Amino acid sequence: MVICDLTQFYSPASGGVRRYIGEKATRLEAEGHRHVLIIPGEKTERREEGNRVTYTIASPLVSRTARYRALIRLHLVEEALEREQPDLIESGDPYQVAWKAVASGRALGIPAVGFYHSHFTDAVLRSVAKYFGSLSVRVAAEIGRIYTEDLYNRFERTLVPSAGLSALLRTWGLENVETLELGVDTGIFFPDAEGGTAARRRLGWPEGRQVLLYVGRLNPDKNVRRLLETFSLLHERFPGRFHLAVVGDGMLRGSLQRLAEETASVSWLPYCNGARELADIYRAADLFVHPGVKETFGLVTLESQACGTPVVGIRGSFMDAINFSGLHNWSSDDSEEALAEAIITASAGDLKASGLRAASSVSEKYDWQAVFARLFAVYRDVIANYSG
Secondary structure, eight states: OEEEEEOSOOOSSOOHHHHHHHHHHHHHHHTTOEEEEEEEESSOEEEEETTEEEEEEEOOBSOTTTOOBOOOOHHHHHHHHHHHOOSEEEEOOSSHHHHHHHHHHHHHTOOEEEEOOSOHHHHHHHHHHHHSOHHHHHHHHHHHHHHHHHHHTTSSOEEESOHHHHHHHHHTTOSOEEEOOOOBOTTTSSOOHHHHHHHHHHHTOOTTSEEEEEESOOSGGGTHHHHHHHHHHHHHHSTTTEEEEEEOOSTTHHHHHHHHHHHSOEEEESOOSSHHHHHHHHHHOSEEEEOOSSOSSOHHHHHHHHTTOOEEEBTTSGGGGGOOSOGGGSBSSSSHHHHHHHHHHHHTSOHHHHHHHHHHHHHHHOBHHHHHHHHHHHHHHHHHHOOO
């Protein structure tokens, strides 16, 4: 098979979509298949290495911190597809690139599937709710539903990372939904107490404090403000008990830096160099805190648990389904007081034992090998039954 991933949700720094595509390319190559990647970049070029081909198309930055770009030179997308002639296109975002994937696929006789990585309508609704009234929110919600149904029903399949979100999209009218939960490389992400201790010393995190870790974009859509407010509250009430470690960059970098200055209890890495370094960072922490309330899956929470570090979050997102540390420890409300209380409750328990139980569950159910075996079966079925 020749599989093409086409997306503008791709940062050279990090991100769940980038890790998913990277893992997929590795497994395709290991099985003798070819992988083509088309993404925005600083300049337009084609690179080939073994069975992998990467096209970057010069695109303007939309985020200087997270380094995301808007892919607008869509004619170059079709030129790349025409040259490579993949057996299948997978589109990884819901905007202009998705429409181009559908149109070019039909023009070239190539089936296209869409991966619903982000429940993007929620982000639109939050913006509308912030500036307009409830009627505008209802109108925007209906427009978002119609847009999603119209776009994703044009794909041969719509891949969705959680069963709950799949059920919601079916009620919206999507007829081609295929649930495909993501996974972890359990050969990299696994418990290692000695490795975690060594990494903690290397990172310079303080001994004698419980380290709370967050990995992800520092953007409002990740509810990062809630995390910063929560840590400020914890620091005020329990000075010297907790330390916050953050890996990621984004719009709220300045807010994080101010918190670091105010508390002297914050460590920040804008990015890490790879999966093995990230695994050590997970192991070095005592507790992973994810404040997201609109997550479609939450890959970082799965990775953290795979490394034996339990997770605390806010109940009510599709991330609940992959929590193996106990929802009773999670916040029932999206407020700094409730999240702080959840962290205090969880941190008072046996974190090592809880983390090891979670790691065992993740290893059993979410290894990438099983995920990609199922995905490649979907690809073969789509290719075999495509009528153009």
